[in-house]
Structures are given as structure tokens and as C-alpha cells.
Amino acid sequence: MEKKSKIYIAGHMGMVGSAIYRSLKDAGFGNFLLRPRGELDLGRQQDVEAFFQRERPEYVFLAAARVGGIVANNTYRADFIYENLMIQNNVIHAAWKYGVKKLLFLGSSCIYPREAEQPMKEEALLTGRLEYTNEPYAIAKIAGIKMCENYFRQYGSDFISVMPTNLFGPNDNYDLEKSHVLPALIRKMHLGRCLEENNWDAVRSDLRKNPVEGTGPAAGNNEILGILAKYGIVSQASSAPGRPYHVAVKLWGTGRVYRELLHVDDMAGACVYIMNNVDAGTLYNTLGQTHINIGTGKDLTIRELAGMVKNITGFGGDLQWDVSKPDGTPRKQLDVELLHSLSWRHSIDLETGIRSVYEAYVK
Numbered sequence: 001m002e003k004k005s006k007i008y009i010a011g012h013m014g015m016v017g018s019a020i021y022r023s024l025k026d027a028g029f030g031n032f033l034l035r036p037r038g039e040l041d042l043g044r045q046q047d048v049e050a051f052f053q054r055e056r057p058e059y060v061f062l063a064a065a066r067v068g069g070i071v072a073n074n075t076y077r078a079d080f081i082y083e084n085l086m087i088q089n090n091v092i093h094a095a096w097k098y099g100v101k102k103l104l105f106l107g108s109s110c111i112y113p114r115e116a117e118q119p120m121k122e123e124a125l126l127t128g129r130l131e132y133t134n135e136p137y138a139i140a141k142i143a144g145i146k147m148c149e150n151y152f153r154q155y156g157s158d159f160i161s162v163m164p165t166n167l168f169g170p171n172d173n174y175d176l177e178k179s180h181v182l183p184a185l186i187r188k189m190h191l192g193r194c195l196e197e198n199n200w201d202a203v204r205s206d207l208r209k210n211p212v213e214g215t216g217p218a219a220g221n222n223e224i225l226g227i228l229a230k231y232g233i234v235s236q237a238s239s240a241p242g243r244p245y246h247v248a249v250k251l252w253g254t255g256r257v258y259r260e261l262l263h264v265d266d267m268a269g270a271c272v273y274i275m276n277n278v279d280a281g282t283l284y285n286t287l288g289q290t291h292i293n294i295g296t297g298k299d300l301t302i303r304e305l306a307g308m309v310k311n312i313t314g315f316g317g318d319l320q321w322d323v324s325k326p327d328g329t330p331r332k333q334l335d336v337e338l339l340h341s342l343s344w345r346h347s348i349d350l351e352t353g354i355r356s357v358y359e360a361y362v363k
């Protein structure tokens with residue numbers, strides 16, 4: 001990419017897209033095509049093709065997607081497969097049709113089989129059954145990988161795919177029902193700490209920023225406590241001095257499954273690096289892969305992660321594990337040997353990243 005190249009970031013307002021946008025700006029790029037969903041619905045083929053025909057982007061980062069945690073994935077199964085297929089089908093096809101020089105498609109580590117050997121190498125794709133709770137999303141992302149590969153095979157298009165591990169960072173989704181594990185842990189324990197400290201101003205400030213149904217300005221304290229309890233933030237009267245509530249945070253599953261997490265700014269840096277340094281011919285023919293894993297190569301249990309978040313947020317209550325709820329995939333550690341061989345490594349360690357995210361959140 002040249003500094004004046006016309007660059008389209010699909011999904012630039014989301015956590016991933018906004019991080020790529022920041023990374024490119026910091027690197028001196030400035031000719032961006034940015035369209036919020038209200039201006040361009042990527043699920044509408046006619047609108048997408050009209051945009052590409054009119055604007056003629058040279059480089060495309062396809063970061064737009066319908067995303068969510070285990071609850072959202074398992075609840076809105078039809079939405080996840082339909083919306084993601086439509087978005088990527090429309091953008092990838094239009095990129096070929098209107099001569100985009102290069103496209104980078106972002107998937108997810110959930111593309112790998114539930115029982116894949118750990119750490120998961122790129123060649124593990126399509127070697128076993130997927131995790132049921134996020135199967136629709138995974139199938140859509142696998143289709144995107146294969147679209148990029150086969151538009152190269154048939155048309156010679158320089159379209160490649162990267163598979164990030166679980167991401168966190170600025171512009172994350174803190175919805176108590178639909179968020180991924182880390183933002184859910186951060187918000188639940190933040191609210192728990194506020195309740196422990198009887199800091200209702202902070203509780204209401206949080207609920208204004210990220211509304212929860214039934215907790216508006218007219219809601220009383222007891223009403224809010226009842227609604228938060230439905231989301232696993234359970235309060236009981238306490239006799240401890242200065243602490244009117246004893247708070248417990250309920251979490252899904254056993255907590256014994258493993259997850260790998262990467263700060264989104266590291267992920268964005270990797271995407272820009274790969275866009276500049278890896279072409280489709282090298283990926284598919286020389287390296288013999290269909291995509292590149294982006295991660296740290298390190299993981300930890302959800303229990304360990306919850307303990308880290310508890311320490312960072314200062315939450316003093318109990319963590320309770322609801323073993324009647326699903327754990328999801330037992331382990332999702334990425335093998336990042338290929339990424340390291342391409343001379344890129346992450347730089348933000350997990351605890352430092354979570355501390356920075358929490359400090360920004362409470363501000």
C-alpha cells in the first residue's frame with residue numbers, strides 16, 4: 001500500500017475495524033473510505049456494488065461482521081450465519097468485480113474443530129466437527145476463507161484471510177447478554193465493586209453508558225438490583241461496616257476451559273503488516289496455507305482470567321460458576337509459528353492490556 005492508496009475499511013466503527021483505522025493513521029495513511037451502516041448496508045448486494053463501482057477502493061480490510069459471545073452465538077443462530085454470509089459474499093465479490101488490488105478478510109479462531117489438536121495449526125481447518133454453540137458463525141467464516149482462496153485460484157485476485165484469536169480492547173461490546181467473555185467479566189465485576197461500595201452514582205453512570213432494559217432513570221435501586229441479578233450480579237444485604245451489599249458474580253460453565261486473548265491494537269498491527277508483506281500467491285502456493293493465525297500463542301483458563309479481572313477491578317465478592325451452562329470449546333489456542341516466521345509478534349501482554357482497558361472503561 002502507498003500512503004495515498006484508497007483504502008476501504010468495512011466495519012470501521014467496530015472494535016476490530018476502528019483498531020485497523022487507528023493503526024493505518026498512525027502509519028501515515030490518510031485516504032480512507034469510511035461508511036457507517038446507516039450509509040451503506042453491506043447485506044444489500046446492489047448497494048455494495050454501487051459503492052465499489054463509484055468509489056473504486058484499491059485496498060479493502062473486511063472487518064465488518066455480526067459478532068457476539070457464547071450466549072449471542074447460540075441464541076441468534078440464523079442471524080449469525082445469514083448476516084455474515086451476506087456481508088462477506090457481497091464485499092468479496094464486489095472487490096473482484098471492480099478490481100480491488102488486495103483484500104484482507106478477518107475471520108475467527110472458532111473456525112477450527114472443537115477437538116482440534118492444541119495449539120491449532122492452520123491446516124486443522126475442516127478436519128473435524130465444530131463447536132455447536134458457534135457453528136453458524138464458524139461456517140460463515142470458513143466460507144469467507146474459501147471465497148478468498150478460490151477467487152485467487154480462479155481469477156488471480158490478491159485476496160487473503162487472517163484468523164485472530166479472541167480480541168479485547170477499545171470499542172469492545174459490553175452488553176451483558178451479547179458480549180464476549182472478557183468485557184462481560186470486566187463489566188460484571190465493575191458493577192459488583194460499585195455495589196459493594198454503595199456507589200450508586202457509578203452504577204447509574206454505567207447503565208446510562210451501556211443501557212440495560214428496565215434500568216433507566218426512573219428505576220429504583222431495588223429494581224436495578226433485581227435486573228442485575230438476572231445477569232449474574234447478585235446482591236444480598238451485608239452487615240460489614242461501610243458495605244451494605246455482599247455481591248456475587250455468577251459466570252457460565254466450569255471456568256476450566258482455556259482461552260487465548262490478544263489486544264486489538266496488536267491484531268490491527270498484524271493486519272497492516274500482512275497486507276503490506278504477504279500476497280495471495282505466497283500464502284496459497286509457497287506457504288501452502290489458506291489463512292494466517294494471529295494470536296499470542298499463550299492461553300489461560302477462564303477461572304484464571306476471572307481471577308485476573310477480579311484483581312484489576314478490585315471486586316471483593318464471590319465468583320460462582322453455573323455448571324449447568326455450556327463451557328463452549330474446551331481450548332482455542334492458536335499455533336502462531338507461521339505468523340512468527342513472517343517476522344511479526346505481539347507486544348502487549350495480557351495483564352497490561354486488561355489494566356489499560358479497565359482504566360479507559362471507568363473513565
